[in-house]
Amino acid sequence: MTFDTFFRTAFGPDSTAHAFAYQRRLATEPWPDLLEVPTGMGKTAAVTLAWLWKRGWRKGSRAIAPDGDTPRRLVWCLPMRVLGEQTHRNVEAWLRNLDILGQPGQSKVSVHLLMGGSEDVAQATWAEYPEEDMILIGTQDMLLSRALMRGYGMSRYQWPVHFGLLHNDAFWVFDEVQLMGPGLPTSAQLEAFRKSLSLIKPSRSLWLSATLNRQWLATVDHPADTLTALALAEEEWRQPAVSTRRQAVKRLHRAQVCLSGATKSEQETFLDQLAEIVRSAHHPGTTTLVILNTVERAQALHECLGPPTAKGRKKPGMQAEVAAGPERLLIHSRFRGPDRRAIEERLRQPPPESGRIIVATQAIEAGVDLSSRILFTELAPWSSLVQRFGRCNRYGEYNAGGADIYWIDLADDADVAQPYAVASLQASRKKLEGLRSASPADLPSTDENTPLHPVLRKKDLLDLFNTDPDLSGFDVDIAPYVRDADDADVLLFWRNFGENPNDPMQPTPSRDELCRASLGKAGAPALLGRLKDGQVFRWDPLARRWIAHRKNDRLRPGLILMIAAEAGGYRADCGFSAEIKDAVTPLTNALVETEPEAFESDPRSLLTRAVPLPLHLADAQRAAECLCDALQIQGQEREAIVTADRWHDVGKTHEAFDSMLREAHRKGTDQELGEGYWAKAGRLADRKPSRAKYLAADGHERKHFRHELASMLAWLHVQDYATDERTNLIAYLIAAHHGKVRLGLRALPEETEPNDGRLFARGVWEGDRLPAFTFADGTNVPAIELKLDLMQLGEGVQGPSWTTRTRRLLERLGPFRLAYLEALVRIADWRASREEQA
Structure with a gap:
């Protein structure tokens, strides 16, 4: 099969699609670092199908060995994917036509959309199959936050797994880099660190844009002059399919309206005038696209284009009857999943006879396959304008009659220019004033200076490896490395929970429930400023309950807030708006009946079938061996993974854990666990996991008990507290297999x-004893008295402190290598548990 045949097959038997020459070169030549191709030329298909080709996939199966320079995880990092499902749907369609689409565990190629919520960390998802080829799709918020060990919208205890897998055997593709803001230098720095620090499996990066300036990728650790680039060759520009798009007719005009100020009156006057101009310019049967720079202006214009209300001007969020005339669509990044998909479904349909008017934010710039006859756009940085122009007469389909673009001027005022800088808009205005055509062939190149953003350094990355909150309960803020402060988001969802969301316990939100909202519009005085006490809650994993979020409490990017449905703030056709006061309809059909993960919870120990401890340890050891075989991991690293899985749950013989497990089993089955030691409790199918206390024999409750700490202490005891790298690595992997005991070891509140006066930490007390234990292969472990001297700084009877041991490991192996080993130990444990239950 040739690549051209492979390409056509991906688009289906009835498609006339064919590969451009650059797409063929991308698949058959070494990977470049940069891909600069005009908008509308199929960059997503080019990279995805080239990756599949180099991974050895052909129609129906893998036909040849994978290319050694092509990692097995393709990571599509998108700047603001308002319609991320579009890429997900297209990629799945290509794989389905090639007959290689599968689910994790089927040894085919799976596709995963990372959007936060419970689905991203559920068992048997992408993270459990590191040996399989797969495609991950997500925004830079979701992906870069995980690459910085602070994943937004997910359990903090899963951060290390995603971190390890996203830095090893991962092919990062950064799309539309001109929109990435601080995420762009962060992507360059992470690539530099992956080259300078140790990896177990090689990774690489590829940056894409139609308006690429390689100097934007020059950082203190990442020189840009050595980057290789792929662009269209001169003969490719002359091909009819390319020249038609390059010379597409796009007449450029200055709109007869200007936003002169940021006051409410000036904004309303501007939007009323713009609505009339848009109506007049619209052609029936075609699409008119209006791109505004803020969600609030887009929502307001969308309302202005609708029918008037009896009382006059509408506000964003007011209900309005559907008017006769063009269909109206609103596109921005503040919608819940089902509403976003409904908009996408309407976009896939041809415009009605009266045509369609789409009002959008800059979110439309990246990855939305859309072409309009008329385009209105507010002034924006030049690279963004070029992307917006590409959404007009995209394929040259209106060349006969021509298409028109109207740029809307903005006053040189910082408030009006938001979210952009006045200087950037001035530079764009200077270019526009001399232009009469926005055809790609007539547009000047991008020469904007490299924006100034915070730059991630190696020390910052190493500090982020520690996932323990600081003593005040907060985490290191990664937001400056991910997105501009004005664009940073929290995640909201709405529920009917009465007076107390903990009675009954509200389950963790699903991805369909989550809605992004900017920090400024979600916080006080906008939304939180008008809500009553007891209407907003956040999950506290240490307290294991929903706690009230007060008006003056700190908001941080990626924080998930639960809002009382009656408080308002959202409507299906408008999206999030702090001005909406009508009650929100919760997505009850999207509920996932699982409690958010807490520090002391142990959901993988409370399953449906009881499992003896020796059996589970043997199963985990065998799963680790199979995983290492599949990934071709040998030597000391293989031994460390396998040994860690062999020992990881020995601490479950501790009396506190044993009593908890027996009580949970009794509540779940009305029966007693048998003699011996157990790894998993069982329960009847119609019963939920029961909360049970960790009680020691003396009756004291051991709050925040962690069995993996006891397991690690037992391993070190058997090794006579040796200080060599092997001993410390296995100890770390044992301790870290739930993501709750890692670099630090200290007692927790409550x-x-x-x-x-004995030492204590994570429910373990100095002098606690683990009974003698026998592995499934007959190996005996004597009774062990647990010591906690290593939680103190300096040298003690257990040798160097835990902090010293783990810091030496981090410095020796590096964060990427250590996290990958950590992930593999956990994955083997998960697989063993799943197979036992099956």
Whole structure:
């Protein structure tokens, strides 16, 4: 099969699609670092199908060995994917036509959309199959936050797994780099660190744009002059299919309206005038696209284009009858999943006879396959304008009659220019004033200076490897490395929970429930400023409950907030708006009946079938061996993974864990667990996992008990507290297999404190004893008295402190290598548990 045949097959038997020459070169030549191709030329298909080709996939199966320079995880990092499902749907269609689309575990190619919520960390998802080829799609918020060990919209205890897998055996593709803001230098720095720090499996990056300036990728650790680029060759520009798009007729005009100020009156006057101009310019049967720079202006214009209300001007969020005339669509990034998909479904349909008017934000610039006859756009940085122009007469389909673009001027005022800088808009205005055509062939090149953004350094990355909150309960803020402050988001969802969301316990939100909202519009005084106490809650994993979020509490990017449905703030046709006061309809059909993960919760120990501890340890060890075989991991690293899985749950023989498991089993089955030690409790199919206390024999509750700490202490004891790298690595992997005991070891708030002054941490007390234990292969472990001297700084009877041991590991192996090993130990444990239940 040739690549051209492969390409046509991906688009289906009835498609006339054919590969451009650059797409063929991308698949058959070494990967470049940069891909600069005009908009509308199929960059997504080019990279995805080239990756599949180089991974050895052909129609129906993998036909040849994968290319060694092509990692097995393709990571599509999108700047503001308002319609991320579009890419997901297209990629799945290509794989389906090639008959290689599968689910994790089927040894085909799976596709995953990372959007936060419970689905992203559910068992048997992408993270459990590191040996399989797969495609991950997400925004830079979702992906870069995970690459910085602070994943937005997911359990903090899963951060290390995603971090490890996204830095090893991962092919990062950054689309429309001109929209990435601080995420762009962060992407360059991470690539530089992956080259300078140790990896277990090689990774690489590719940056895409129609308006690429390689100097934007020059950072203190990442020189740009050595980057290789792929662009269209001169003969490719002359091909009819390319020249038709390059010379597409796009007459350029200055709109007869200007936003002169940021006051409410000036904004309303501007929007009323713009609505009339848009109506007059629209052609029936075609699409008119209006791109505004803020969500609030887009929502307001969308309302202005609708029918008037009896009381006069409408406000964003007011209900309005559908008017006769053009269909109206609103596109921005503040919608819940089902509403976003409904908009996308309407976009896939041809415009009605009266035509369609789409009002959008800059979110339309990246990845939305859309072509309009008339385009209105507010002034924006030049690279963004070029992308917007590409949404007009995109394929040259209106060349006969021509298409028109109207640019809307903005006053040189910082408030009006938001979210852009006045200087950037001035530079664009200077270019526009001399232009009469926005045809790609007539547009000047992008020469904007490299924007100034915070730059991630190696020390910052190493500091982020520690996932423990600081003593005040907060995490290191990664927002400056991900997105401009004005664009940073929190995630909201709405529920009917009465007076107390903990009675009954509200489950973790699904991705369909989550809606992005900017920090400024979600916080006080906008939304939170008008809500009552007891209407907004956030999950506290240490307290294991929903706690009230007060008006003056700090908001941080990626924070998930639950809002009372009666408080308002959202409507299906408008999206999030702080001005909407009508009750929100919760997405009850999207509920996932799982409690958000807490520090002391152990959901993988409370399953449907009881499992003896020796059996589970043997199953985990065998799963680790199979995983290492599949990934071709040998030597010391293989031994560390396998040994860690062999020992990871030995601490479940601790009396506190044993009592908890037996109580949970009794509540779940009305029966007692048998003799011996157990790894999993069982329950009847119609019963939920039961909360049970960790009680020691003396009756004291051991709050925040972690069995993996006891397992790690037992391993070190058996090794006579040796300080070599092997011993410390296995100890770390044992301790970290739930993501809750990692670099640091200290007592937590609300722990039960011994009354005799003994050391204590994570529910383990100095002097606790683990009974003698026998592995499934007959190996005996004697009874062990647990010591906690290593939680103190300096040298003690257990040798160097835990902090010293783990810091040496981090410095020696590097964060990417260590996290990958950590992930593989956990994945083997998950697989063993799943197979036991099956």
